[in-house]
Amino acid sequence: MILDHLSSRMTGPDRSPSANDLSRRTFLQAGAAAGGGLMLSLSLPFANSDAQAADADGFTPNAFIRIQRDGQIVLTMPYVEMGQGTYTAIPMLIAEELEADLKQVRLEHAPPNEKLYGNPLLGGIQATGNSNAVRASWQPLRQAGAIARTMLVAAAAKRWNVDAATCRAQSGEVLHPPTGRRATYGELTADAARMPVPKDVALKRPQDFKLIGTPAKRLDTPAKVNGTAVYGIDVQPPGVKIATLAQSPVFGGRVKNLDDAAAKAVKGVRQIVRLDDAVAVVADHMGAAKKGLAALKIEWDDGPHAKLTTEAVAGELEKATLNPGAVAQNIGDVDRAMASAVTKVEATYHLPFLAHATMEPMNCTVHVRKDGCEIWIGSQAVARVQAAAAKTTGLPLDKVVVHNHLIGGGFGRRLEADGAARAVQIAQHVDGPVKVVWTREEDIQHDMYRPYWFDRLSAGLDAKGMPVAWNNRFAGSSVASRWASGWFKNGLDPDSTEGAIDLVYALPNMHVEYVRVEPPGIPTAFWRSVGPSHNVFVTESFIDELAATAKQDPVAYRLALLDKTPRAKAVLALAAEKAGWGPPLPERVGRGVSLQYVFATFMAQVAEVEVAKDGAVRVRRVVCAVDCGTVVNPDTVRAQIQSGIIFGITAALYGNITLKDGRVEQTNFDTYQVLRMNEAPAIEVHIVQSVEPPGGMGECGTSAIVPAVANAIFAATGKRLHKMPVDTGSLKQPG
């Protein structure tokens, strides 16, 4: 998503940065660490050369590697672990070149500091998102490892008075084979800090990798199977009270009247906090807080959005696509090509609002004192939390301390600081620390949602049925523009269009426009697979419609358009082969395919679905072929693809947040269903071997599966789905 076509310019299809690029991209300093170790400070590269040049004058490190006297290698990084395996993949990069054992490397959460820990692929914002932790770290961390190793070897050679070339590093030690001498990194680290920093170091050839590409055990998991892992919701500062809350059921509404007498009488309830647009019950434990909340009598002033409906939002978006938008991409002359086309195909698509429904409900623990504010949270964007707390309290940034914890599901929800700001508002009225925990109902009804999208497409086909013109105009909320205003330029942001432009297909005439429409009364946010969660569904559904119109096989039709993108062609061919594409299936069973290049990763999926007589859809099997460049931890790649596919099937079959009278109608896992064990398909993942730089992995499985399922339903029933989620009523077998 974000800035991805900037990054894809660097690591785009079938390109990789040259070795010379590498040395210029990394800025590194080395010296003595406090306590006598070797400290490497490095500046992760920016994705575009302009930013690189601007930064070249001043060295601003944003990641730190400390090799301690006890041999421990401590990495301070801005990325957080939320199940995606980052805390295992990142240490692998350093350990590979440093010639250390993976277990010697320890990761520490970075404290909030945007100047130091800004993520270069996220425009310098300190955040974990956009599937880019490994992408941003790939070159600089390996290079840092190589530099540290070179300095350690140099220190040993000097100590032994031998030629460094006769020494080698292995498993956290430097060896001198001719004399059998050896020294641990811990013993050498102080001397190494005084060695000159080598200007050029050679990185290993892929065939020499020992760790990269070999499945590694996740480092964060043991504590997650015995109940000792501490998520944000688990913190227990001394004296902490528990609060839960009711916010105005209509966004923008206010508390009109409050009768809290019955709530105050509940055993364990300590305090009721009334805010302008929310009420919180503070208690000894969540049981009392929830009981108190249920006993509150709140009368709301619903405000300006009291009548808002999903239909009204969809209508506004549809209307917006009747007028021109900002041109995201123009190739050739679509109007002329359309005029000469033999066949014309038109379609519109709707994608719904979606909630994140992370398993760990929103929560934030806050202690506001006169002279400072302390926060405990699990966040994907910890500097945002700090800023929100400073703004709410009026305290300077340096008086806000944020402790970041494990995240019980992010998916984009925890890139936002709305929850932290709310918790701080409540905590300002409470003496001592208070943990504010959202009920599941509050979590779903006051999420910030994946935007609703409306798309209007048309295409012209030649006499052979191949596309000669492709027109796409779509409307929806620009999350990226709110999240980082600098990303919105000339009516466009890089996220909203990813997956709609720069397609893998050779389309001689193509025109794509985006109309930004911010629906009133419902906040929007990033959601797993972000822009592509919308665009890949539309693009891959429409190309399937074109194949059907041309009466051609959907795989063969796509393959014919892929001569210029061999990596895309290869994954599609591989997925089709492994899925056994071709032979007919029983009645009401169908296969559907999808293909995408997003997050700098190529992926094809084949879904096999069965549609029951009553229209119920079961996804039986999914085959995925992926080329994500160099694979760092293959087991994590497989896990993330399985995860993304399940997440996407949930969206395709069930995901739908609807508004009535300004209120979100869904409340809990009964009305906002999630795919369960008995519904999970068999999933096969086939990884293409590659030495290209790594692509993103956390999100691509999600965007690819939704159109694959929709296309499979078409194959099974002949019914083309122009609206998500699947409407089972429309799939009932006639008769």
Place this chain on the structure above:
Amino acid sequence: MAITIKVNGVGRTVDVDSDTPLLWVLRDVLGMTGTKFGCGWALCGACTVHIDGVATRSCITRIDSIGTSAVTTIEAIGATAAGAKIQKAWLDREVVQCGYCQSGQIMSASALLASNPHPTDSDIDDAMSGNICRCGTYLRIREAIKQAAQSSGQGG
């Protein structure tokens, strides 16, 4: 009112309303945060504990309904044979992603294995479909249960 329950073999007395769900007594009163809150209505399984060995949603279990029954939580499940096998299989198979639901998954799986050492796919579906995982670790959960069951068969 003061109520005494037996948690992981230890008697614990708490002073809460008699209708307070066990989940909040464990998490907020006793400070045992391994058991997780997910939905509050027994829809997701994150809060699963064992009561006399039976997988039970603690978010809808009133504290006064427990009596002298033995409550076992994720913090102590490793001390049971089935629990230890399940935990090992979870690590061997790299089941865990964000991990938040896994306490509940492990409690459901270990209750299944203790009562049914060789579960079929259909048994696994029945026992585990009440536990939601947003990271979608279901395939590995199924493999891990099968691995744990196999180790039971070998007498290990």
